[in-house]
Amino acid sequence: MNVDLRILRYNPECDPAPHWESYQVAVDPMDRVLDLLIKVKAERDGSLSFRRSCGHGICGSDAMLINSRNRLACRIRVDQLGKKISVAPLPGLPVVKDLVVEMSGFFGKYRSVKPYLINDQPEPERERLQSAADRARYDDTTKCILCAACTTSCPSFWARSDYVGPAAIVQAHRFIFDSRDEGAAERLEILSDEDGVWRCRTIFNCVDACPRGINITRAILEVSSAIVGRRG
């Protein structure tokens, strides 16, 4: 079958502004959007730039706006989208070229929430014990691959780019609710800032966008409740 693939192109070295270009591409219905981009680059225009690595939804390189929703290009098939497919860079981040956005701000927010285990107790000889129930408490948020699909789908982030964003809160949640961690107070302090969790308006775009199926809004609400509980 053929699809009409539209790509929002932008080359800062020669284009005054982003513009759409259309490509008729012969595809198999089981092809992923990433396959289409690779095909266009190989056969039509080698200058098309996009990030990709693992090609099966684990590395998080190829998040982009596909048919008006943030998704990973390697996880969405042609037969799920139909014959008209549009691809644009993630919204709300500066565009470097074509589908490549500037990620350093996103990773800076991630680092700001102290995304590492904090525990100053002497380490035991063997593993620290953790019950299966305690392990399950934060399982959902360990799945995050930092693809930025959630944060860049969030209207609160579009409105205020200083908002720490859903991905950073998910990463904080992963430690706040880990029974081995003792850094919850420090992280909750950071996240109670004016650019922290209170900017979430429970719009659920992040949940729709997450390619890992994480219930992000619930994680944000659990962090908000922990902040409130701490104050009370």
Add this chain to the structure above:
Amino acid sequence: MDYPFDAIVVGAGGAGLWAALELAREGVNTAVLTKLYPTRSHTGTAQGGVCAALGNLEEDHWEWHMFDTVKGGDYLVDQDAAEVLAREAIETVIELEHMGLPFNRTPDGKIDQRRFGGHTSNYGEAPVRRACFAADRTGHMILQTLYQQCIKHGVKFFDEYQVVDLLFEGGEPAQGGRAAGVVAYRVADGQLHTFRAKAVLLATGGFGRMFRITSNAHSLTGDGVALCYRHGIPIQDMEFFQFHPTGIVGIGILLSEAARGEGGTLLNDKGERFMSNYAPKLMELAPRDMVSRAMYQEIRAGRGIGGKDYLYLDVRHLGRKVIEEKLPDITDFARIYQGVEPLKEPVPVQPTAHYAMGGIPTNVFSEVVRDDKGTVVPGLFAAGECACVSVHGANRLGTNSLVDLLVFGRRAGRQMARHAGSVERPRPIADAVEPVRAELEAIRGRQAGGESVAVIRKELQDVMMDNVGVYRDGKLLTGALAKVRELKDRNGAVSIGDCGAVFNTDLLEANELGYLLDLAEVMVASALARTESRGAHSREDFPERNDAGWLKHTLAYKGPKGPTLKYKPVSITRFEPKPRTY
């Protein structure tokens, strides 16, 4: 720009990150360079587990793990290195838990463990529960945990800096030169920078992208290995490349061996568990080389599903709870990429190019060695898949890739810290970026309409898959060698469509294709020379293992007309070679 550091780590997968963490703890001024973002590294896609003889669920000993590794590698494993691997697996896994890795837990709160191919109790008696795991995303959690710790310890990262050359002081390695740093291409703007350091670690991963059907990421193009080869360092045991039995048909995405570790079965068109004819004791948990060969035999005998070139992986009987708690990601892969519901249907699978046992030769301190006598290249280190220490010999056991990168990544960091404390920083090298600048400019400057990167890459992937796969023979390999050389010639005329400076992936892919072509030539030449069958190298014209002639490692040096092959002995300390049955 010229960046002076004390240590440089190239690659931010598990090996690179653990080395960087050790260096940071020792206060060594270190930079990590990665052509991706660290969390995009391929360690993150490892699924099933990381073996360590913790004995949390049943009796286990590191000596058993060592034996399984040696036997699994068809006795080409260096046993001094395998001993280090099996012993230190235990403390590295415990240390990862202390760093916060969210392992699945036993009912009493310890790290949970499951069975994996080739890992046995009491020297081969029966499968043992040795693989520590976090659902079927163990690699993701290892990568995340190590990156988190690097952030905690203030490691300096240069993201999307692609290393394109190695620098030496006092001559090339063969003349006794020492590592002096690297040249890196900044992807964002195309600028070349030099990074000088006393110690340089290559942790650049594998090169499965030379095959058509592979589990490997697009980024796995053998950069560090090829750069060593071009600088006269020999490449070891390249004929041994692992095909993982259970890839998604046509596209090669991996379905973890954990599916079989949890009790999944392999079925042919008649619905038979055909592994009973090939490995009656371990069945589906035989090592990967044997299972992949068994699958090819079934397909050749017309017992592929519907007579086609694939078989079934069946997990239906495991039940929803086990599948959802222990195998969630691979279940999802089958649904998305194959349109199959594993709870209700068997999943079509075929072998997929997965892992390079060979690579840059190293000793147990992760130092790069450049000859059969173990002469060290001062200041140069390698760890992880790009290195060959050799703990995998002729065939790697499942999970041992993660054990390898943890144990030898950690050792690399510690040895680099010692080394950096004992030498002066190299002086700036005049015109250090010029050779690679000339290479890149030659590609960029060619008139459009020359040879295409995508076409040459496709032809390379086809010939490697069809002629240098699970089964090989002299005729297929001779044909492959001629084809790879033809492609190398044509690659000299390759032209690209992007002449810009900003995020020019067209140029980088052309450069990476050169690495793949060099390594493919080494692989085919090494395979053609080895006239025996051992581990993953299976010659139909020489079907037997030949210890008298071939119990030795290959070293391939770059010569004027292609690779020159030499050999070095295998270290045998505890286990004399025996026939390999399961």
